[in-house]
Amino acid sequence: xxxxxxxxxxxxxxxxxxxxxxxxxxxxxxxxxxxxxxxxxxxxxxxxxxxxxxxxxxxxxxxxxxxxxxxxxxxxxxxxxxxxxxxxxxxxxxxxxxxxxxxxxxxxxxxxxxxxxxxxxxxxxxxxxxxxxxxxxxxxxxxxxxxxxxxxxxxxxxxxxxxxxxxxxxxxxxxxxxxxxxxxxxxxxxxxxxxxxxxxxxxxxxxxxxxxxxxxxxxxxxxxxxxxxxxxxxxxxxxxxxxxxxxxxxxxxxxxxxxxxxxxxxxxxxxxxxxxxxxxxxxxxxxxxxxxxxxxxxxxxxxxxxxxxxxxxxxxxxxxxxxxxxxxxxxxxxxxxxxxxxxxxxxxxxxxxxxxxxxxxxxxxxxxxxxxxxxxxxxxxxxxxx
Amino acid sequence: xxxxxxxxxxxxxxxxxxxxxxxxxxxxxxxxxxxxxxxxxxxxxxxxxxxxxxxxxxxxxxxxxxxxxxxxxxxxxxxxxxxxxxxxxxxxxxxxxxxxxxxxxxxxxxxxxxxxxxxxxxxxxxxxxxxxxxxxxxxxxxxxxxxxxxxxxxxxxxxxxxxxxxxxxxxxxxxxxxxxxxxxxxxxxxxxxxxxxxxxxxxxxxxxxxxxxxxxxxxxxxxxxxxxxxxxxxxxxxxxxxxxxxxxxxxxxxxxxxxxxxxxxxxxxxxxxxxxxxxxxxxxxxxxxxxxxxxxxxxxxxxxxxxxxxxxxxxxxxxxxxxxxxxxxxxxxxxxxxxxxxxxxxxxxxxxxxxxxxxxxxxxxxxxxxxxxxxxxxxxxxxxxx
Numbered sequence: 008x009x010x011x012x013x014x015x016x017x018x019x020x021x022x023x024x025x026x027x028x029x030x031x032x033x034x035x036x037x038x039x040x041x042x043x044x045x046x047x048x049x050x051x052x053x054x055x056x057x058x059x060x061x062x063x064x065x066x067x068x069x070x071x072x073x074x075x076x077x078x079x080x081x082x083x084x085x086x087x088x089x090x091x092x093x094x095x096x097x098x099x100x101x102x103x104x105x106x107x108x109x110x111x112x113x114x115x116x117x118x119x120x121x122x123x124x125x126x127x128x129x130x131x132x133x134x135x136x137x138x139x140x141x142x143x144x145x146x147x148x149x150x151x152x153x154x155x156x157x158x159x160x161x162x163x164x165x166x167x168x169x170x171x172x173x174x175x176x177x178x179x180x181x182x183x184x185x186x187x188x189x190x191x192x193x194x195x196x197x198x199x200x201x202x203x204x205x206x207x208x209x210x211x212x213x214x215x216x217x218x219x220x221x222x223x224x225x226x227x228x229x230x231x232x233x234x235x236x237x238x239x240x241x242x243x244x245x246x247x248x249x250x251x252x253x254x255x256x257x258x259x260x261x262x263x264x265x266x267x268x269x270x271x272x273x274x275x276x277x278x279x280x281x282x283x284x285x286x287x288x289x290x291x292x293x294x295x296x297x298x299x300x301x302x303x304x305x306x307x308x309x310x311x312x313x314x315x316x317x318x319x320x321x322x323x324x325x326x327x328x329x330x331x332x333x334x335x336x337x338x339x340x341x342x343x344x345x346x347x348x349x350x351x352x353x354x355x356x357x358x359x360x361x362x363x364x365x366x367x368x369x370x371x372x373x374x375x376x377x378x379x380x381x382x383x384x385x386x387x388x389x390x391x392x393x
Numbered sequence: 394x395x396x397x398x399x400x401x402x403x404x405x406x407x408x409x410x411x412x413x414x415x416x417x418x419x420x421x422x423x424x425x426x427x428x429x430x431x432x433x434x435x436x437x438x439x440x441x442x443x444x445x446x447x448x449x450x451x452x453x454x455x456x457x458x459x460x461x462x463x464x465x466x467x468x469x470x471x472x473x474x475x476x477x478x479x480x481x482x483x484x485x486x487x488x489x490x491x492x493x494x495x496x497x498x499x500x501x502x503x504x505x506x507x508x509x510x511x512x513x514x515x516x517x518x519x520x521x522x523x524x525x526x527x528x529x530x531x532x533x534x535x536x537x538x539x540x541x542x543x544x545x546x547x548x549x550x551x552x553x554x555x556x557x558x559x560x561x562x563x564x565x566x567x568x569x570x571x572x573x574x575x576x577x578x579x580x581x582x583x584x585x586x587x588x589x590x591x592x593x594x595x596x597x598x599x600x601x602x603x604x605x606x607x608x609x610x611x612x613x614x615x616x617x618x619x620x621x622x623x624x625x626x627x628x629x630x631x632x633x634x635x636x637x638x639x640x641x642x643x644x645x646x647x648x649x650x651x652x653x654x655x656x657x658x659x660x661x662x663x664x665x666x667x668x669x670x671x672x673x674x675x676x677x678x679x680x681x682x683x684x685x686x687x688x689x690x691x692x693x694x695x696x697x698x699x700x701x702x703x704x705x706x707x708x709x710x711x712x713x714x715x716x717x718x719x720x721x722x723x724x725x726x727x728x729x730x731x732x733x734x735x736x737x738x739x740x741x742x743x744x745x746x747x748x749x750x751x752x753x754x755x756x757x758x759x760x761x762x763x764x765x766x767x768x769x770x771x772x773x774x775x776x777x778x779x
Contacts, residue, residue: 041652043602043626045524053662056485076477085672090471091462093641093676096634099442123509126665138431159663216429240429248482255479255671266427276439277545279512285641286471286672290479 047159054155057358066381068372069356071194071223071333073252075304075375077290078297081253084289097288099280104288107295108260112232117265120272121291123282125222125246125259128271129188130156131278132242132261135270136216137162139185146175148365150194150220169364173327173335174198177208187212190220192228195360195370197329199228209238216267218242223331225250225305226312232262239264249332250305251294258283258291308332308373315371315379322386327368335368340390343369353385433545440541443744452767454758455742457580457609457719459638461690461761463676464683467639470675483674485666490674493681494646498618503651506658507677509668511608511632511645514657515574516542517664518628518647521656522602523548525571532561534751536580536606555750559713559721560584563594573598576606578614581746581756583715585614595624602653604628609717611636611691612698618648625650635718636691637680644669644677694718694759701757701765708772713754721754726776729755739771 040049057070101121109116122128133156137143142163145153157164167179173196180187187208192199209217219231221243231243242263248254261271275282283291294301316326316334323339338346347359347369358370373379426435443456487507495502508514519542523529528549531539543550553565559582566573573594578585595603605617607629617629628649634640647657661668669677680687702712702720709725724732733745733755744756759765 041656042600043522043653044656045521047524048521048656048659051659051663053659054666055662056482056666059482059484061484070482072482073480075480077479081479082473082476085471085476087468090468090676093463093467094459094461094638096442096445096456096458096640097643098445098447124665124667126667130664135431135434136429138433155663159660214428252480254482254667257483257667257670267429270427270430270434273434273437273439274545276441277437277541278516279510280440280442281510281512281640281643284643284670284673287670290476 047161051158052155054152058356060356062354064354066355066374066378068374068378068382069358069370070254071249071331071372072254073249073304073308073332074373074378075252075307077252078294078300080293080297080300081290084293085286089286089289093285095285097281097283097285099276101283101288104258104283104291107292108262111295111298112262114232114235114262115265118235118262118268120261120263120268120275121283122259122261122271122275123279123287124248124257125220125244126152127257127282128244128259128261129218129220130159131271131274132216132218132244133157133162134160135274136218136242136267137186137188139215141183141185141215143186143188144180144182144184145188146193148173148193148196148362150190150222153188169193169196173364175200177204180208181211184212184215186215186218188218188220190222191231192223192226192330194223194331195333195358195365195368196327196335197223197331197333198327199330202229202231202233205231206234206238209234209241213238213240216240216242218244221245222249223333225301226332227309227330235262235264239266242267247291247294251291251301252304253290253294256287256290258287311376311379312373314376315373315383318379318383319386322383322390333370333372335365335370337368338386343367346386346389349389350382350385353389355382355385433547437544438541440538444742446742448740450740452741452760452764454760454764454768455744455756456640457635457717457758458640459635459690459694459718460759460764461638461693463638464680464686466679466683466686467676470679471672475672475675479671481671483667483669483671485662487669487674490644490669490677493678494648497681497684498648500618500621500648501651504621504648504654506647506649506654506661507669508645508647508657508661509665509673510634510643511606511630512538513643513668514630514645514647515604515606516545517657517660518602518604518630519543519548520546521660522604522628522653523572523574525601527569527571527601529572529574530566530568530570531574532579534559534579534582534748536576536608539574555579555582559750561586563590566594567597570598570601572601572604574604574606576608577617578609578612578716580609580717581719581744581751581754582713582721583609583717583719584713585716588615588617588619591617592620592624595620595627599624599626602626602628604630607631608635609719611687612718613695613716621648621650625652628653633677633680637677637687638690639676639680642673642676644673697762697765698759700762701759701769704765704769705772708769708776719756719758721751721756723754724772726779729753732772732775735775736768736771739775741768741771 105119147166246259325337327335533552632645711723713721
């Protein structure tokens, strides 16, 4: 059951459909095979990312981007002189960036790996650690890319159901496995797990790699980086796309024991040694170094999330406890699908998953206070028109 | 026999070694295994890219970078507003960039694939087309990454020897195969093949994919893009790193039949849907659209190459006929290794391969006229001190 492939952008009325999708560039799903394709390609089920329409005036709350621009220091770092030097290759080891990350997290530089977005880091990690005889374990409701990587690298997996309250039951993961991966907080539920539970799992799973995917960690939960020194099989993956407002430059990183990092380096250097470009490295360095700006953006998003939750609860929504920059919200007056469509008509884009158990929820990215106010007012208007 | 792994940065005297390598960040080769690694990782032999030392005052002629900065339109394209919008994901289909490439080469947009450098494009192509029962074919002296990709994806290969004059004998490739790949012009020889020979091969190889890797095509040879429409199994790969002075942003592309491109898209969307960042896409668009600047840079490099060849020939060098932005030059007074070391002492970096047949040559990137003059003068001085 692949979350990504069952995600649905609901068919709109012909009028609203053309007005919304006209200028977007959808990824075409070409089903036809070709005799030139390897067997692998024929069997792949690629990931389908959230829609990226290019429409003015859209309130875009569907892909968990940060509503605030990157640190002013990022702007300052990308000078004309930097652009003039783009004729030169980047440092293939991204040494300066690794150094800044190592300092920020108080780990050694050989405990840090960087990649072209955390998707690339995760892909390398699946190839480096999860190609084992036993199946890997991850939640049934989680980041839709995990089953796609399994398809890409021929990895068997077991999807373990979330509990009734949508939490990850880590005790279920105490079974024979080829590796374990889960996001913390989980996506798209937004629900976080405490460090004690993760450490308990690590104490029982010492022979296979455990990956904690912390894409949303900075919006209110505790990072497992603190455990890396004690558990050589723990890999923590983070991204600059969310909390550091750099989705547009593609930088992700992993922190783990030097033996895990060395494996990722071996894959990277057999694939694309210069995977981080010169500008991405500088932007990432500036964003990580500007701790005050980073913390202030995270605090603003958290405050907006809490006030949005209150307002939507007052409108009858049931909302899962979120530690992320998005919420999973279940409307009471309409079905999630109906409300998704009505919001889209009103030029507000959120995300709907036509998947059992979560099909009654909408995943709503936390925008600015102004954007969330637009959302709340539009929902009020829709509900008052019943 | 892996070219990359047999490349040698010769051990220097301790004095010159420390003065040169101090501030560089070499990729450490960690030989130790780990019980957490997949079998694949344990057996990988990663690529070793050319040295990227960070030393002031070095004449850097070792990694085939363009001596001229990118088009002024690239600088103009990367505005503060662009950087402010880095909080948003890039267009995962890179639609605008594909469109500009399609227009430039007069092909349809579904004949174009773009990736994070041509290394990523090549990696995807190996996975998409070359995982076949028969071995793939490539030259024994060629781009060192081909055997690395074979290791990464478990692909069998046969390395066919170059002719005595270092040309690729395409008639050797008319045998059963799982695919064919060669650079045109070849690296590190710089020698080009004409389109007629490539078309003759394509007429005899219709069942497997033929990849022409045109990283250096713009410095004086003819692109096989002209053949793409007639041969659905032909994939042409190019990069913006050399002729468009954008090694620092990592953009490569492939042109081929829509059925080949669809396979690459399937791999990409199972690996990293947002592989091209927002700035890289804009820089690439500006660089491709500025045809005048591009042509003028290529012409300057070609003119400098021809005058350098003449001057080195006058100093007794034997030089392979180059259609690239580098030359393979065989010194007469010293061995290639001795001259490599002497140039390095004089802060001029070229590339030396300790590999049979080419170990008597140095690969020298074409820099500015001024840089090549420094090279020629230093060689004169070294030779006059014999």
